[in-house]
Amino acid sequence: MEDRKRPFDQVELEQFQPSKKPLETLSDSGPLTQQDVVYFKKEAIWRQMRYYKLQVSELTRELSKYEKRFQTYVAVHLLLEAWYRQVIRVCGNQKPRPLDLAGSADEIGAILDERRDTLAKLLKPLVAANEDADADLLDAVKLEAEKQLAEQLKSLLEDQLLTLQTKLQTLQKVENRKESATLKRMQDGAQVKKEEPSSASNGDKNGSLTKEAKAGQEAASSAEKEELEKMKIEYEQLKAGYTSIETQFKDVNLKLAEAEKSNNDLEARLNSLTDADLAKCSRHVSLVDHNKSLTESLAQVNKLKDELVEKLRETEEKDGNLRKRVNKELEDENHQLRENLSKTEADLVRIRTARDELLGKQNILKQEIENKKTNEEVTKLNVVLNDRLKKLEESRQNEYKVDDVANLELLEKLELIQRLQILSGEVKDIEKAFQDTRNILLEKLKETVDHEGLVKKLSIEKSKADQKYFASMRLKDSLVSENKILKTQVAKSQELVVKLNELEKGYLSKIDLLTKSVNDLRMIKEGSIHETAKLQENLKHLGKAREVASREAHQLKTDISELKKEKSDLASELKTRKIAESKLEAKLRATENLLLKYKLNNTSSILQEDEKQLEALRSITKCSVCSKHWKNTVITACGHVFCDGCVQERLAARLRRCPTCNKGFSSNDLLSIHL
Structure with missing residues (x-):
């Protein structure tokens, strides 16, 4: 099932504007027709919509007023927050706790109490120092109290204005009903129907009493008309009184606005004080003295800073000179040590070369000496061997001479020859053996000589290596000692x-x-200069504002007294208005009683006609679906009126069609009315 609801954005603004042409035509005479009923319904809807528009305009005006007040409250809140933070920063050097307006009332109250205590702690010594400003503070407090009283009076007057506005709306609704053509038409028809049967019945039965009844009715109607005229006059008087009260209320609002403006001017002037006012303020004098002491201390600090800078420069120069001198001494000593080391190394090389030469010569000489000894021994051995050979030869010759001569003589020649041959062979063998042994001996001698030479060379090299080792060890010791140094x-x-x-x-x-x-001193100096400038400006503004406040305090007091007088006058006027309203209510009750008496004095035929008329009106005003409840809900899509229960039942049953014209509607098309 498609959704037939219309969004609110599609509703045109022309529907809420007053129509320039009449809704429908209304019959002038005769019984009420269906068109008259439709006209009656539409006019009732139109009156209700006008009433709604009036309420909407009032609500928009109130909303705009409250928005302006909210903006002013927010601005005042931000200003007070900035002022509080500045005071805390200047006096206490603390970080204030932020105030969140979106929090609960208890949290906001706790924060405000805490701020009040901190401000009291910070401002008590200042107030004790500024005893001359107590009178001005008392005047300001009194002015603030009177301002609060004026604001309370304003709120009371606003409440009374709201009540008067509601009464005015009800009166406008009653006036609209009185000006309604359908209601007049229905009242005229009812009066005609009441008068016709009464005149017919009385004309048939009592012809003599018709004139008296007509005269009584005319008298009663004339009395009612007089009462109605009086009520209209009193209503106009009340309306005029309401307008006068509204003008007075506007005047009071204007005066309050002027008072607020003057208060703002006072605050603005307070922010711009003169030098004379500042000179009168003890706090400013103390601040000036404090500023002077700060400048003197700053000058001393600057002087101390210059002295410290000079000392630092001197110490840096001394440090630089000391470094240069130490570095120069270290470089000179290092250069001298390097020169000594190079000299000692050169002497060591020279000594080593000389030592090696001497050792070589010594080894050569030792070798020569040893060679001489071996040669002498060999020569001695050769001499000994030659001597021994000679001795052996001599001994053999002697033996041969002594023994062999005798034996040879005894021997024969052949034997001698054989013996000679044998001896010559033995001699050759001996010579050969001697030569062999001699060669072997010579070879052995050569080998021993070579071996001795090799041993000598090795001993020489060993001695050289030992000398080099000892020299290197001595060099190592010297190097170790030098390294230690x-x-x-x-x-x-x-x-x-x-x-x-x-x-x-x-x-x-x-x-x-x-x-x-x-x-730090520079920052302290800048901060003190900035704070002194701010304090001087604040003191100037405070002095000027104090003068302006002292001048305008009297004017505010006079304005407040005038406002009090006006308040008393307005209260007396309200009392008189209430008395007049009570009188009007009494008169209205009397007229209602007269009307009831008039209705009771009528005949039964008139009552029957009235009942018929009432039934006809009930059929018009009661719901056509259930015929039990009054019509109080209109379908704006088609204009037909039903009771709220039947309409809600159809919506709940999803029968979103008008019972009369079968036109679709939704819950957004419903409008409550009061017949």
Whole structure:
């Protein structure tokens, strides 16, 4: 089932504007027709819509007023927050707790109490110092109290204005009903129907009493008309009184606006004070003295800073000179040590070369001496061997001479020859053996000589290696001693460098502290200058505002007294209006009683006609679906009126069609009316 609801954005604004042409035509005479009933319904809807439009205009006006008040409250809140933070920052050097208007009432109350206590703590010494300003503060407090009373009076008058506006709306609704053509038409028809049967019945039965009844009715109608005229006159009087009260209320609002404007002017003037006013203020004098003391202390600090800078410069120069001198001494000593080391190394090389030459000569001489000894021994051995050979030859010759001569003589010639041959062979063998042994001996001698030479060479090389080893060990010892000396010198230089670094770090830390202190002092100086300028400006504004406040305080008091008088006058006028309203209500009750008496005095025929008319009216005003409840809900899509129960039942049953014209509607097309 498609949704037939119309969104609110599609409703044209022309529907809420007053129509320039009449809704329908209304019959002038005769019984009420269906068109008259439709006209009656449409006019009732139209009156209700006008009433709604009037309420909407009132609500929009109230909404705009409350929006303006909310904006002013927000601006005042921000101004007070900024003022409070500035006061706390200047006096207490604390971070205030933020105030969140979206929080609960208890939290806001706790924050306000805390702020009140902090302000009291901060402002008590200032108030004790400024005893001259107590009178001005009391005047300001009194003015604030009177302002609050005026605001309360304004709120009361606004409430009374709202009640009067509601009464005016009801009166406008009654006036619209009185000006309605359908209601007049129905009242005229009812009066005609009442008069016709009464005149007919009385004309048939009592012809003599018709004139008296007509006269009584005319008298009653004339009395009612007089009462109605009086009520209209009193209504106009009430309306005029309401307009006068409204004008007075507007005047009161204007005066309150002027008072607020004057208060704002006072605050603006308070922010611009003169030098004379500042000179009268003890707080300003104390601040000026404090500023002077701060400037003097700042000058002393600047002087101390200059002295410290000079000392720092001198220490830096001394440190630089000391570093240069130490570095120069270290470089000179290092250069001298290097020169000594190079000289000692050259002497060591020279001594080593000379030592090696001498050792070589010594070894050569030793070898020569040893060679001489071996040669002498060999020659001695050869001499000994030759002597022994000679001795052996001589002994053999002697033996041969002595023994062999006798034996040879005894022997024969052949035997001698054989023996000679044998001896010659033995001699050859002996010579050969001697030569062999001699050769072997000579070879052995050569080998021993070579071996001795090799041993000598090896011993010479060993002695050279030992000398080189001992020389290298001596060199190592000298180098170790030199290394130890250099290490001690390097350690001393490192200790000196560490000391210099520590001195440099100490100087740098002192420089950092001095720079930080200088920056802090500069910031303190700038902050004090800024604060003194702000305080001077604030004091100027306060002095000017105090003068303006003292001048305008009397004017505000007079305005408040006038407002009080006007309040009393308005209260008396309201009392008189209430009395007049009570009188009018009494008159209205009397007229209603007269009408009831008039209705009771009528005949039964008139009552029957009235009942018929009432039935006809009930059929018009009661729901055509259930014929039980009054018509109070109209379908704006077609204009037909039913009771709310039947319409809601049809919506619940999803029968979204008008029972009369079968036109579709939705819950957005319903409008409640009052017949």
